[in-house]
Amino acid sequence: MVDFINEVEEELRKDEYNRLLKKFGPLIVAVIVAIIAATGYMEWQKSSADRMARAVSVAYVQAGEKANAGNTQGAIVDFIAISEKSPAGYAGLSLMRAAALELEAGNRDRAVSLFDQAASVFEKPRHKQLAQLKAGYILAGDGRYDDVRSRMAPLAAQDQPYEDLARELLGFAAMRSGDMGAAREQFSYLDSIPGVLDTVQARASQYLSLMKTDDAAKAPAPTDTTVTPPTEETSTSNEGDQ
Template structure:
């Protein structure tokens, strides 16, 4: 009797399972198919991105090798081509390399244009502002001090990635353009604010001392009483 009851219950369970399967089976099957398709798309996208990243890296290394071998024009062309195809980070980096090569070749205005373009290709502010700082240094060397001052305002804000470099160049450009008050403000800030790198602080102190004697040249080089000279080097970091 017990076996008979168990068999009946088992049949009832099977019937209920089959009923649910007929009712919800197509839905479950559709869900499974969708999940499999999504997983496949994700894996394919990951594979494609990895493949593209490897190709981009190889192209960048190839262009760098050409630059090192003295094939400047070819390297510039390759970097520019890469900047149009690569993801944002590599695109900005390729433009900065092309800009640096243009600068080495004496094409300063083109170098500024490329650094400006590179600054728009990075997602991280630090990288973008580095490109902007490099462009500002070139413009300062060209004597375009008003343009430099306008560019450096946002870069010289407190806690900006290259605040101290921007303030130093802003001070030199301000003095060269005749704005001694702005120059003195920047150099004084660099002299007393905590956290300024020692080399930048020392140059700021030196600039303030020379300002008192009114002997700073407009190009960033410094002389004292027309005898001897002290050169303000372009710093490498913040």
């Protein structure tokens, strides 16, 4: 009797299993197929990305070798071509290299443009701001101080990765533009705040010293020649009068 009951229960379980399999079997198969397809696609993507990275790396090295051999324009063309078909990191780095080569060739406006392109391509803020900072140095060297101030202001915000260098550029641009108040503000900050890069702090101190010397040289001479600086003798005489 017990065996009969067990057999019946087994048959009922089989019937329930077959019923569920008939109902949900296609969905389960579809899910399994989707998982296998997604896994295969991810592996294919990873393999393709690895192949692309290797190809880009080889092309980047070859462009650098071309630049070292003296073929500057050819290297610039290659670096720009690399930037057009590479991931963000390599694209930005290639544009930076092309910009540096343009700068060496004396094409300063073109270098600024390429640094700007690199900044727009990079994904990480530190990389973006490095490209912007390099463009700022070129503009400062060309005396385009308004451009420097507009570009460097966001980079000089507190806790930005290149805050010290951006503030230094802002101070320099202000000083050369004749805005001594703004220049002192930046250089005084860099000279007094802990944690500023040693080299930047030293230059800020030098700029402040130069500005003080320049102010002293420009100070107007007294127009009334009868006015003399107070001495110990005149001070005693005045006290007697009182």
